[in-house]
Amino acid sequence: YTDGDRSKGEADRALRIAREEGRYETEAERVRKDGTRFWAHVVVDPIFTEDGALRGYAKITRDITELKVATNELQEARTALMHAQKMEAIGQLTGGIAHDFNNMLAGIIGALNLIKRRIEAQRYDDANKFIDAAQTAANRAASLTSRLLAFGRRQSLDIKPVDANASITSMRILLDRTMGENVAIETSFDSEELWASTDVSQLESAILNLAINARDAMPEGGSLRIETRRAPATGSGERMISVSVRDTGTGMSPEVLANVFEPFFTTKPIGQGTGLGLSMVYGFVNQSGGNVQIDSEVGKGTSVTLFLPESSPEEVVEKPDNSAAEELGSGKTVLVVEDDPQVRMLILEVLRDLQYRAIEASDPEQALSALRSQNHVDLMVSDVGLPGMNGRQLAEIARSSRPNLKILFMTGYAAEAAVRSEFLEPGMEMMMKPFQLEGLTAKIREMLNAS
Structure with missing residues (x-):
């Protein structure tokens, strides 16, 4: 034994464990007679007499230095x-x-x-x-x-119960136009409704991406089959559904299949693909709590299956129709909190053009100062990534004194806002940057006109 093991009573401990548990086994440093150290695999077994009395110990020490x-x-x-x-x-x-x-x-x-x-x-x-x-x-x-x-599984997802069957059905006209006349499209649904917990727009974008890949793999035509099924539960017992997109195209070799999820990997000619389609699908599904399976064989086609957490329908809340709402701000006050001066300038200009009373703040401290000094603020438009504190923390402080303040978040990327339902409270909305200014003003009107 080394001096350190001796001082800790390792020899007595080894015998006690062997006696009480039936065997002691370890890998540790030991010392040869010449003082050099080596790595050893040590096994100590107790030896008992027929009447159960301890007779002694059998110890095997094997030099495993080379193996180590x-x-x-x-x-x-x-x-x-x-x-x-x-x-x-x-x-x-x-x-x-x-x-x-x-x-x-x-x-x-x-x-x-x-x-x-x-x-x-x-x-x-x-x-x-x-x-x-x-x-x-x-x-x-x-x-x-x-x-x-x-x-990178960092996009902001609006996860809610989605009827996968209804989403696929609503895409039928788009799919028909995308695939062309020489590709036959078939759908097969496990039941009338099949609900998943996911982001409907990202699900439809993923299906469209897979359909485009399938079309490109069938230059002479073929068939595209989209199926939904209830999948076996995961090891933890979570119920899943599957959405499969199958084609009868050229298929992929094992070498290509091993790289399909790599960013910018593509087998398409230059200028005909970014190589991000399957990477995007993979990231979105994983961020939703699911996984992706691909089966392909050269000359026979490819099947891509998305596994998503199963959900149940919830009552759909009808939003009020604000299409006839007034276009101009009519003096309503909007506080804009944005640390990027160019973005802040553009938002302020368009709001003032529409006759909103726009107040600017470049950081949370200026925003809180404005909230303390202003008698009335109808809406706060805030970036999520701000210096000092993030937009969500700013919103909590603002609502401590103005509990009914409506808040519109803007973000280009924020890890904490990856799932909107976990990030937003009632009276809060979110827009992803970059956005069209018309879309921003439409969202502001919608929030201000909501009862």
Whole structure:
């Protein structure tokens, strides 16, 4: 034994455990007669007489130094390999993002430069063409960030009971147009209604992504089958449903199948796919508490199955129709809390154009000061990611003195707001950045006009 083990009484402890429990076994350092240390595997068994009396102990000590060294070296090699694979994945991800975003930024910056030159030359006739080009590129960038958040399971999900069958049925016209005339679409539902706990818009987007992949795998035509079923419960007893999308396309080899969830991995020609479709589906389903299974065989087709937590229908609350509501703010007061000066400026300008009384705050302290000094505030529009405290914490403090204050959150990404139902209280709504200013003002009108 080492001096440290002797001082702790390890020898007596080993004999006691062997005597009381029937065996003592461990791996530990031991000392040879020449004073050198080695790793040993030690087993001590008690020996009893026929009448049950303890006679002695049988001890086997095996030198496992070489095995221990080899095991440590193997673990270090595995760790180094995992790190190398992680860095390769990060490089692939950042390279793909940089490539796509630089293309989009080139479209935005180039269009804005041309607009500026046209204005300086007082040539306004074709300005709309360049404005549309900039907006198209910006919307593509917004779509890419949304897919990246989905891949990373960091998007904001509006999880609620969703009838998967009804969602698929409502997509039928869109699917027919997407797939074309040479692809036959079939649906098969396990029951009239099948409810899942998920985000309906993300579920429909995932199904559409899978359908597009299936279409591209069937250039000569084929069939697409979408099925819903009640799936076996998980090991923890959670009930699940499955949504399967099957095609009769070219299928995938095992090598391709092993990489399908990698970001920016695609087998499509350059310019025909970002490689984020299946990554987005995978991230969304995992964030919803489910998982994805893919089965594919070259020449026979592919089946992608989404497993989602089962839910039950809840009473649908009809929202009041505010379509006829007044367009102008009529002097209603809106507090805008946003730390980005460009975003804050744009929101304030559009609110003032619509005759709202807009108050600006660049951080939570300014917002709280404004709330203390203002007699009346109808709505607070706040970013979630703010310096000092986040928007949700600001809302709690604001509502401690103004319990009926309506609050609209804006976020580009916030981990704490990943599931909206857990983040929002009554009288609170959320919008994802980037958004159209028309959409923002429509949401503000909806909240202010709600009873």
